[in-house]
Amino acid sequence: MANTSNFLTKNKSIVLYGLFLAALLFLLKWLELRFMIMNHAFEIYAGSIAVLFTALGIWLALKLTKPKTILIEKEVFTERGTFILNEKELIRLNISKRELEVLKLMSEGLSNQEIALKLFVSLNTIKTHNARLFEKLEVKRRTQAIETAKKLSIIP
Amino acid sequence: MANTSNFLTKNKSIVLYGLFLAALLFLLKWLELRFMIMNHAFEIYAGSIAVLFTALGIWLALKLTKPKTILIEKEVFTERGTFILNEKELIRLNISKRELEVLKLMSEGLSNQEIALKLFVSLNTIKTHNARLFEKLEVKRRTQAIETAKKLSIIP
DNA sequence: CTAATCCTCATACTTTAGGGTGATTTTTAA
DNA sequence: TTAAAAATCACCCTAAAGTATGAGGATTAG
Incomplete structure (x- = not known):
């Protein structure tokens, strides 16, 4: 069930297109009968198909094209001395509150x-925090840790 | 040559009859094919139109619509202004070029x-520079020296 | 509840930083 | 030219920083 549902969801457009084609076949058969009677319906019929399928093509194109994502880095200038903590980096680097405090x-x-x-x-506790920090910041010394942290706006 | 000519003359009727039969067979086959095509010509024609105009629709959509783009704006905070070395402080603290370099x-x-x-x-030379720097900056550790120097705009 | 973090601390060891002292060689400026 | 400042280096010693490993208690998310 889950598989079927998934299939339907993933190939929604294709399924719809198939259904549309099936409907068209019925329409064709029906129009064929009408054609016997009305000789000049052919041009109208062809025109209808053209219009319908043009619309279908447009719909398909709009539905199936993946939107391009464009990342724009907007530079925001801040006043000197204005520190804005970069929480995303903190999360990304998995730095805890206590570690930040030590940093x-x-x-x-x-x-x-x-x-x-x-x-x-105790002193040992700080050393442990340091070791963790250096690991997470990928540095070897406290001076490097400070440099990196400042660049990442983790500390002022 | 004479033989062939003779044969054709004598059996003219039979040959003609054979040729006629052959032609008829061809005609039959051709008519059969034509009949088949005639029967389904409508569907083929309609299908061709459908495919063509679907393609046209897709092409139209792609050509005439602006490319779908999702703009993701990411704010990057940059501190206003550049680093201006505070030469007065350098002179006041009597810090030499080499010491500044080390700093x-x-x-x-x-x-x-x-x-x-x-x-x-040598390593010892750097240590000597450090000692002088710490003295001049009135600090005890390199981390403090960095802090102080940054505050005084001696280093960026 | 329990597995996973986080925070804590310890011990032992290595490396780096820093203090003190003294000395030689350039450079610079009076 | 000559004294002062700057830059270089050595040696010894202590303090601080950092590494590695193990482990127990607190908190928290699933």
Whole structure:
């Protein structure tokens, strides 16, 4: 059932086109009879088909063309000193709140020991946070971490 | 040559009859074909029109409609203004060219060893420069030196 | 409930950074 | 030219940073 449904959904246009053709066949047969009687209906018939299928072609083209996606990077200038946290990057890099906190203090020039005291945790804890941060930011040193984080607007 | 001519003359009627039969067979076959085509000519004609005008419709749609585009605007925040080196501070703090050079590389996240290699000097030389820099900037660590220097517009 | 994160901490070890001291060689400016 | 500043380097030592591994408690999403 799921497969059928899926098939129908995916090939909706093709199915519709098929149904339309079937309907046309019936119409043809019916018109054939009429043709016997009305000799000059042929031009009208041909014209109708032309118009109908032109419309069908247009509809198909509009339905089936994939819209192009154009990414426009709009540059927004900010005043000096205006920091806007890039939350998308935080999510992308999977950086936790605590790690960000450590990163900030690190960028302010605090030593690991000072950060530990400020956050009421042990020095080892800060070191662990650092290691995780360096991993996530793909850097090797705190100075690089600060540089990268600033570029990504993770810290001011 | 004489033989052939003789044969044709003697059996003229038979040959003609044979030829006529052959012609008739051809005619029959041709009529049969024509009959078949005549029977279905209408459908073929209609089908041709349908296909042709479907194509025409598609072509029209693609030609005459603007290409479907979805614009995705991404805001990129850029800080207004460029970096202007604060020479007064450099003079005030009495920081030499070489020291500034080291400071810059330091802020880019390079280790002392990397800076030494880049500037073709020994690791000890870089350490000496650092010590002088920290003294002049009145800081204790490289991270603080970077912070302070950025605030003073000594480095970007 | 439970699997997955997150935060925490420890131990042991290596590497890098920084402090102190002293010295030599360029460069620069009076 | 000559003293001052700048740049270079060495050695020794300590402090801080970073790596690796393991592990327990708290929180949270499925």
